Amino acid sequence: MRVMAQMAMVMNLDKCIGCHTCSVTCKQAWTNRSGTEYIWFNNVETRPGLGYPRTYEDQEKWKGGWELNKRGRMKLKGGGRFKNLMTIFSNPKLPSIGEYYEPWTYDYSTLTDAPAQEHTPVARPKSLISGKNMKIEWSANWDDDLGGSTETAHRDPMLAKIAEKVKFEFEQTFMFYLPRICEHCLNPSCAASCPSGAIYKREEDGIVLVDQDKCRGWRKCVSGCPYKKIYFNHRTGKAEKCTFCFPRIEVGLPTVCAETCVGRLRYIGLMLYDADKVLEAASTEDDHGLYEAQREVFLDPFDPEVMREAEKAGIARDWIDAAQRSPIYALINTYKVALPLHPEYRTMPMVWYIPPLSPVIDVVRDTGEDAEDKGNLFAAIDALRIPVEYLAELFTAGEVEPVDAVLKKLAAMRCYMRDINMGRDPDASIPAAVGMTEEEMYDMYRLLAIAKYDERYVIPPAHAEQAHSLEELSTECSVSDYGGGQQDLFGEGSGTPTPIAVENFQMLQDRQTSDSLAGPENKGARVNLLNWDGKGSPPGMFPPKGPDS
Amino acid sequence: MNLLLFVVFPYVCITVFVVGHLWRYRYDKFGWTTRSSQLYENRLLRIGSPLFHFGMLGVIGGHIFGLLIPQSWTDAVGISEQMYHVAAVGGGLLAGVMTVVGMVILIYRRRTVGPVFSATTVMDKVMYAFLAAAIVLGMWNTIAGSILTLGGEYNYREGVSVWYRSFLAFQPDADLMGEAPLGFQLHALVAFALFALWPFTRLVHVFSAPLGYLTRPYIVYRSRDDTRLGSHRPRRGWDRVG
Secondary structure: OOEEEEEEEEEEHHHOOOOOHHHHHHHHHHOOOOOOOOOOOOEEEEEOOOOOOOOOOOHHHHOOOEEEOOOOOEEEOOOOHHHHHHOOOOOOOOOOHHHHOOOEEEOOHHHHHOOOOOOOOOOOEEEOOOOOEOOOOOOOOOOHHHOOHHHHHHHOHHHHOOHHHOOOOHHHOOOEEEEEOOOOOOOOHHHHHOOOOOEEEEOOOOOEEEOOOOOOOOOHHHHHOOOOOEEEEOOOOEEEEOOOOHHHHHOOOOOHHHHOOOOOOEEEEEEEEEHHHHHHHHOOOOHHHHHHHHHHHEOOOOOHHHHHHHHHOOOOHHHHHHHHOOHHHHHHHHOOOOEEOOHHHOOOOOEEEEOOOHHHHHHHHHOOOOOOOHHHHHHHHHHOHHHHHHHHHHHOOOOHHHHHHHHHHHHHHHHHHHHHHOOOOOOOHHHHHOOOOHHHHHHHHHHHHHOOHHHHEOOOOOOOOOHHHHOHHHHOOOHHHOOOOOOOOOOOOOOOOOOOOHHHHHHHHHHHHOOOOOOOHHHOOOOOHHHOOOOOOOOOOOOOOOOOO | OHHHHHHHHHHHHHHHHHHHHHHHHHHOOOOOOOOOOOOOOOHHHHHHHHHHHHHHHHHHHHHHHHHHOOHHHHHHOOOOHHHHHHHHHHHHHHHHHHHHHHHHHHHHHHHHOHHHHHOOOHHHHHHHHHHHHHHHHHHHHHHHHHHOOOOOOOOHHHOHHHHHHHHHOOOOOHHHHHOOOHHHHHHHHHHHHHHHHHHHOHHHHHHHOOHHHHOOOOOOEEOOOHHHOOOOOOOOOOOOOO
16 A cells, blocks of 8 residues: 545535636636636636537547556557657647637727727737737637537537437526636646656645646647646747646645635545555546546545555655545545546546536426425436436546436435424435435535535645745845846746745735734744735834834 | 868857757756647648658768768678668658758748747747758758769768768868868858757757657656755755754
8 A cells, every 4th residue: 555645626516606716816826928828727617518628528539548458458548658759740639729719819009099080999809829810719618608509519529428319409408617627637647648757746745747847848748638738838838737726735725716716616635545556446447437446546544554554655644634634535435426527538537526416406496396305306316317417428437326326415415404494303314315324414514515714625734844944035046036147038938937936825824814914923024015915014014113103 | 271160160069069058958948848839830730840850860860870880880791882872862862852841841831820930039040041051951962962973973971971070089180071072061061050059949859859758657756846945946055944
């Protein structure tokens, strides 16, 4: 047994209102630079829909992820090492910018500069790639809220698998939102496809990162990732991906997307897993077995043997504690309501989803029946095969039973809690019908409905108790080094990097988790104006006042 | 004059080549990339780029064979002059034609496709000029010198190659090159100028040819480097406390 820790996320899709706040805040934080216009580390898709980039789930076309060869061994779907190198000069499976969208801005200056004329001047869209006028024909959320779905949704690769049963008639349709970030897989095919070895998985927390100094821009990771969550920065010529906001995670803060989620639908926590069993689980022959196989890779953090092995593997005691309190472990293994996205890609993804019950509830309610009655809901889950099969295509490689079981648990929770909220006697037969006790059901309700910040995000800080040495100012690297030297000599972004100031994140955490204003006392007379929230005047900003004033 | 052109200039260029790469690698790891433009345009690239690059690999292999292996060695293993000539010209022609066709497609693409052209730096353009000149001169030497034998027979393996090996051994014999036909002289000079430019262009990606990929494990694990928690390594003499 080789115990490793993995930072993981679960999203409760029933709560997603599709507001895109996560995408926007993520973009503001990470990809608001030139060359990253089309890069969305976090995006929210309306399903059924094409996704981003368009039809990325069609692996017969894009060849992402892994497959089993004839001998049952794992093999990159895009081709082995030799084929990978032979296609290095022109990647045959790289989505063109058109599959994402051509980023644009507007020619705003004409609005103020235009000479007097009969018609109001308009700001025309200009491509950020060619600089020319362009016609906007697609973008990251072109089919948001099923907009234009009568034209496009039939190309949804997941719908195609159950297509003969679906008539895309508006009144019969269903939809939900699917927020996506990088899956930080246990068996990442992007890393396996990278010729330079620049993509690595961190031993401590399993976050998958691209070493920007080692990346040589071969673009193999883009086609290797079946989720298409690695993007090519077309200005710097380097691959970029979701970082799980590692500078925030290291100081115990949730990712930006989770922090700003309006519906509070994201959970972050640790999972302990047995690294020796990953490959075996990923090689499970039957696609339908992959969900169960992945669950078996996870270790029970309460098992004394696992705790002992974890300590032997150098996992700190507070990390094991955090793994025991992990909401992720509870949702995946205790309540078994979270499911992986596309286990059939065999990458062992680590961002899981609680499938939405809302498509079912909407239908029941529309018929005028009681949508919180157990009998009605259970019957509807059994009867409404199309939404359920669609969810199964997303989360269990098409196997309906696990999705059925999760939906019934969620339905049971709804019915059971209604009795309690209405002041009636709780009906123990409802949890029993889905194999749970009353207490378990109530605990699950608490976690899903009213869990507070520190229950949703159980993030042990990284073992950098050396916090002070993280501060570049106190060790080296004076301000004059920032932006010093001759930049951009060999094209955009070349030259020495501008450091991520770790101290900024440490202070951000102090500010967000304490009741005081910015400027912790122990910092003496140093003020970081970047973190000043505008409230009050932090000590050290002005010289100390004399004794008589 | 020969001394300046075929001893001093090449050594200066090679020095710039070596020192330049060391400097670039230390100063600009982030800028060390292929700067691929495939995202902008794929139709022409799909044909042009493999043609050019595979052709170029053949050309480089041919140069290694022709310049570094003495004629006496091939004679010793029983390869006659005639056999060598046919193989060298045949292989060289094939690789050369692939390279030239690929290069024409790529330059056409770079000039005509708007986004690609606007992503082209000044260094790129200078580099393209020298690279194209070196390739065209090389093709000219193969066709005019070895096939049509304009200006008489010239066995470069008794001239240019010997000079090149003497150059690498730091005992340069400039006269050998001075006697070579003009085409060979120009090709060598342009190539050395290209070597001098090399570290300052996107050509550095040649030295990142990812051969290690064939042997490394698929998944790379890395520990958070505790000696490097910021983006700079702590200076010597600064120890962490705790």
